[in-house]
Amino acid sequence: MNSNAPYNTGIFIDIENLTKGYGISPKVVKGLSIKEIIRLILDTEKTGRIAVHKAYANWFNPKLSFLLNDLVDLDIEPITVFGTHGGNLRNVSDIRLCIDVMEVLHTHPEITCYVIISGDGAYANLVHQLHQYGKTVIGCAYKNATNKMFSAVCDHFIWIEDPELENERINIRVADTRNMHLIDKMKDNGEPDNNNLIWIKINDLIQQISRSKEYKKSLEQGINPSVIRELLDATIPNFDPSALGYDRFIDFLVHATKKTDLSVYFTPPSNFKVGFKGFKPTGSVAMQNKNDDKNKVSDFVLKDERIKRLVRDVKHINANGSTTEITEKLKEIIGWMSADIEFKHSFVEGVNPSTVDCAIKEVIIGFSYKQLGFPRFSDMLCSLLQNTELCIAQCKTNSSNWKVFFKDSLPNSFTVYTSQATEKEESTQPIIPWDNIPTAKENAPNLLMQLANKFKPSHK
Structure with missing residues (x-):
């Protein structure tokens, strides 16, 4: 963290959401690390230094003792909440977190970035309220246990690895039998841990597709990009084109196939196919890399x-x-x-x-x-x-x-x-709309004004 960064960040952790209740599994005890989660948040460079740091749970529960060292090392304030007369502890924890966020909002205006570590959809309304005050909100939770509305309203969302799925990461439903065979090959190649290694694995995967006998006939006729997306989702945990700098998967795919035997083809108005270079469906155009001035992706219809x-x-x-x-x-x-x-x-x-x-x-x-x-x-x-x-x-x-x-x-x-x-x-005169140019009088000395009147369009 930049030592000159301002203390403008508040982090609020819903521990009960991270541990999935209090029937905590051994995998969660072994794999859940608050330190690692905070490191991921700070690595985004979207926050300043932490001014407020709170974690909400029934800290008297001995099952949470494995997290206490992290709280001490990170100087996180533990907020203890109790259910009343058999009430729902989860709701109590959510309400207390929301109350504290609103208190910080009104007492510490210098806090401009709020990080909510939870996947609970109840926090979506809290995010709306913070946006009304011009605050930035970052969410952080397990991808398979996050409410879609909450993740959608956050300004940025950080996906963290579910410790219970550590040995079950490839849990995407794969329907294409060709993909099933390639997935088995890719499992033995290790997992990428940064963008460079991700690209190495992506390039390897694209090469295997282009050389596969099972894909050959299909690639001669063109396959749907969703087939490759399915394969990437199944072989690269939490694959996300936007993390690699692409708003759309099709833009990513154009770049990924640039130096391979494959190309992406576009047939108006919205049909995309992936096939061998040289294969070209009737009426289609081979899409070029978006930084290639000859044929930008934006020259085609971006119908998102x-x-x-x-x-x-x-x-x-x-x-x-x-x-x-x-x-x-x-x-x-x-x-x-x-x-x-x-x-x-x-x-x-x-x-x-x-x-x-x-x-x-x-x-x-x-x-x-x-x-x-x-x-x-x-x-x-x-x-x-x-x-x-x-x-x-x-x-x-x-x-x-x-x-x-x-x-x-x-x-x-x-x-x-x-x-x-x-x-x-x-530094010069602003652009004057054609309709605002005054009519030049006869024999007016201003030649430019006369030319303007001569070529002034007749439409309204």
């Missing part, structure tokens, strides 16, 4: 559910409208995206600019950033986001990696992009 809702909610216009109309529509699109609950969660993690570009083109038909005078889309986006809670940022170690973040959740590995084109525009 978020953009579908955007198209339903925001009235579309044609790109031949006035500059004022287009600018106002751009602001409306950004405002909608920053308010949408799914996009909000994505902006905390970082959204590819291509997704924003696609959203804009779905609403402003025929739009190009060049018609507003910007040399690059990133320059236009930089200008558009200036007075919003969003920003476009560039990775410090990989200049080709761009993301759109909430300004208050910008990771240390990224730096906010400042467009030279934007700075130049600010």
Whole structure:
């Protein structure tokens, strides 16, 4: 943890949720580590230093003694709760945690990040309340025991390994018999413990698919990407494309197959197939890596559910409208995206600019950033986001990696992009919409104004 980071984080641990009650199994005793959970949280670099640290349970229960050393070493305040007259201890613990969070909210305004270690859906309403006060909320729990509503409303969610499933991690239902055979081969290759090793395993898996006799005929005709997703889920615990920098699985797959014998093919409006290079379904296009200027993924239709809702909610216009109309529509699109609950969660993690570009083109038909005078889309986006809670940022170690973040959740590995084109525009006269240019009088000395009137479009 950076020693200069502010003390702006409060961590609240629902112990009963982590131990799954008080009939604690030997696997939980052996595998549950509060130290490891806190390390995972701090490693995200989304928190500051811990100012409040509380853990809720019936600490008089001797079955919890295996956690006491962690509490002492981490200086966690144990909050003891009791059930009354046979009442539900779980509800008492939840209520006490919520009360303490609200007390901290009003007595310590410097606490801006709240971490709730639990998978209980009852905390979803608490998250909504914290958001109303402009606070960031991070959830943390077992993936197989987390309420979907709670994980959806959190700004960021950290999945922790369930100690009871330590020897049963490959518990994904596998329906494809070809995948079953490959899974048996992959089990003996060890497990990846960081992103580099994950990519090594992914590359190995893609290579085995392309060389497999069982897959050969299918790949000559094209297979559904969901087949590969099933295989990845079954062989890599807690596989998540967003953890590798991709908003969508299809974007990840395009990159993963780039240097292999396979390619991803797109047939409008929304059909994707994976096949051998050279195989090309009628009317399809081989998708290129998203950083390849020749053929970006955003040049195809990105029909994810978020953009579908955007198209339903925001009235579309044609790109031949006035500059004022287009600018106002751009602001409306950004405002909608920053308010949408799914996009909000994505902006905390970082959204590819291509997704924003696609959203804009779905609403402003025929739009190009060049018609507003910007040399690059990133320059236009930089200008558009200036007075919003969003920003476009560039990775410090990989200049080709761009993301759109909430300004208050910008990771240390990224730096906010400042467009030279934007700075130049600010030092000169602002863009004047065509419709606002005054009519030039006869023999007016201003040649530029005369040209403007001559070429002024006749549409409204």
